[in-house]
Amino acid sequence: MAKDFLHGMRKDYGKDSLTKASVHPDPMVQFEEWFKAAMKTDGDEANVLTLSTLGEDQIPEGRIVLLKFYAEDGFTFYTNYTSNKAKQLEKHPYASMTFHWKSQERQVRVKGAITRVPAEISDEYFKERPMGSRIGAWASPQSQEIPNREFLDERVEEVQKKFENQNEIPRPDYWGGYLLTPVRIEFWQGRPSRLHDRIVYDLVDGQWETKRLAP
Template sequence: MALKHNIADIRINYSKQALTEESVSSNALDQFQSWLEEAIQAQADEATAMVLSTVNDEGKPSARVVLLKGVSETGLLFYTNYSSRKGQELAQNPYAALTFFWPVLERQVRIEGVVVKVAPQLSDEYYHSRPKGSQIGAWASPQSQEIESRELLEERDKQFTEQFAALDEIPRPEHWGGYELQPERVEFWQGRPNRLHDRIVFELLDNSNWQIKRLAP
């Protein structure tokens, strides 16, 4: 079936804001938090949604949208099933990329770095802050594995709901927890007129100092 629209003609001439070397923070994570806060204040749809891109041991990439759940002094936090496809790929190759896009602000952020598992205590804390149904879902779903039907998934959910019904606190599954992506390269993109966009990139020199450069759009 052919598309009804000529997608080659779809374009937006961005013009809301500018981005300069003088206006950014000297620290990439501080600058990211500033932009994230502005996206939340602007009521950007799913402001914490990010594309997580991973690569397996054959060099083949895969990507999916996950939710940012925290920003520390060293990186960005997200949680998932360690046995999922992304978990397996991170075990094979512990480097990944994150992409945020906030159309309402005409902004994009690209983040690359090493990924490490967070401390079990931190995973426990976040897990127990989730709704009970989400906690049970972490037990019920064999994430990324082939299943016979939707009914099987719902039956597993029912079984674990009954299993944990008498407990005041549902234990966190060992296969579920958090990761922190520790940035080594962060690019901030601000849409500008006529495709002459602003691109400012931060590259980590050591544990705390960043080199800031402007890139051609």
């Protein structure tokens, strides 16, 4: 049944093009250019990305997280350090990130090594989060089995009580950021007839080298 409509679902692309000459020699500058363009069209969802990690069973696993910072040294997201993804990352500290900016007909893929961001950086970001999210970070044993929704609601109430006489809700030590330091970044621009443009940057002896890949 799905075949009837899935086979017919396709979109032709043609908004822009990409060449080795047109991209910036520094992939982070190129990323910033694309990210700013995506912010204009995708607004608060431009920072949505798929984070892929390697499971203990050697099966890759992906999930959506939000990009919260980027700079020359890489890309940062925040999560629970006891979550499934965090356990995977502590065991195998490498990951990839995939951005899809539909309205730009663009994809960016990044891969590299993962490290925890310094505690004081996580503290700073945690303070900026809305109250509900700060409480949620304390309340949710992310990725663990829980009996029902009420369990979560009760945990939230307990956390609210615990901190009701305090002005600040501190960051739980099991919640914080991870930095992905890239060794490869690929920029993909949709083109007509599936003949897309792909320019990839590889870090070779500390220098970024670009090449064009077949779509």
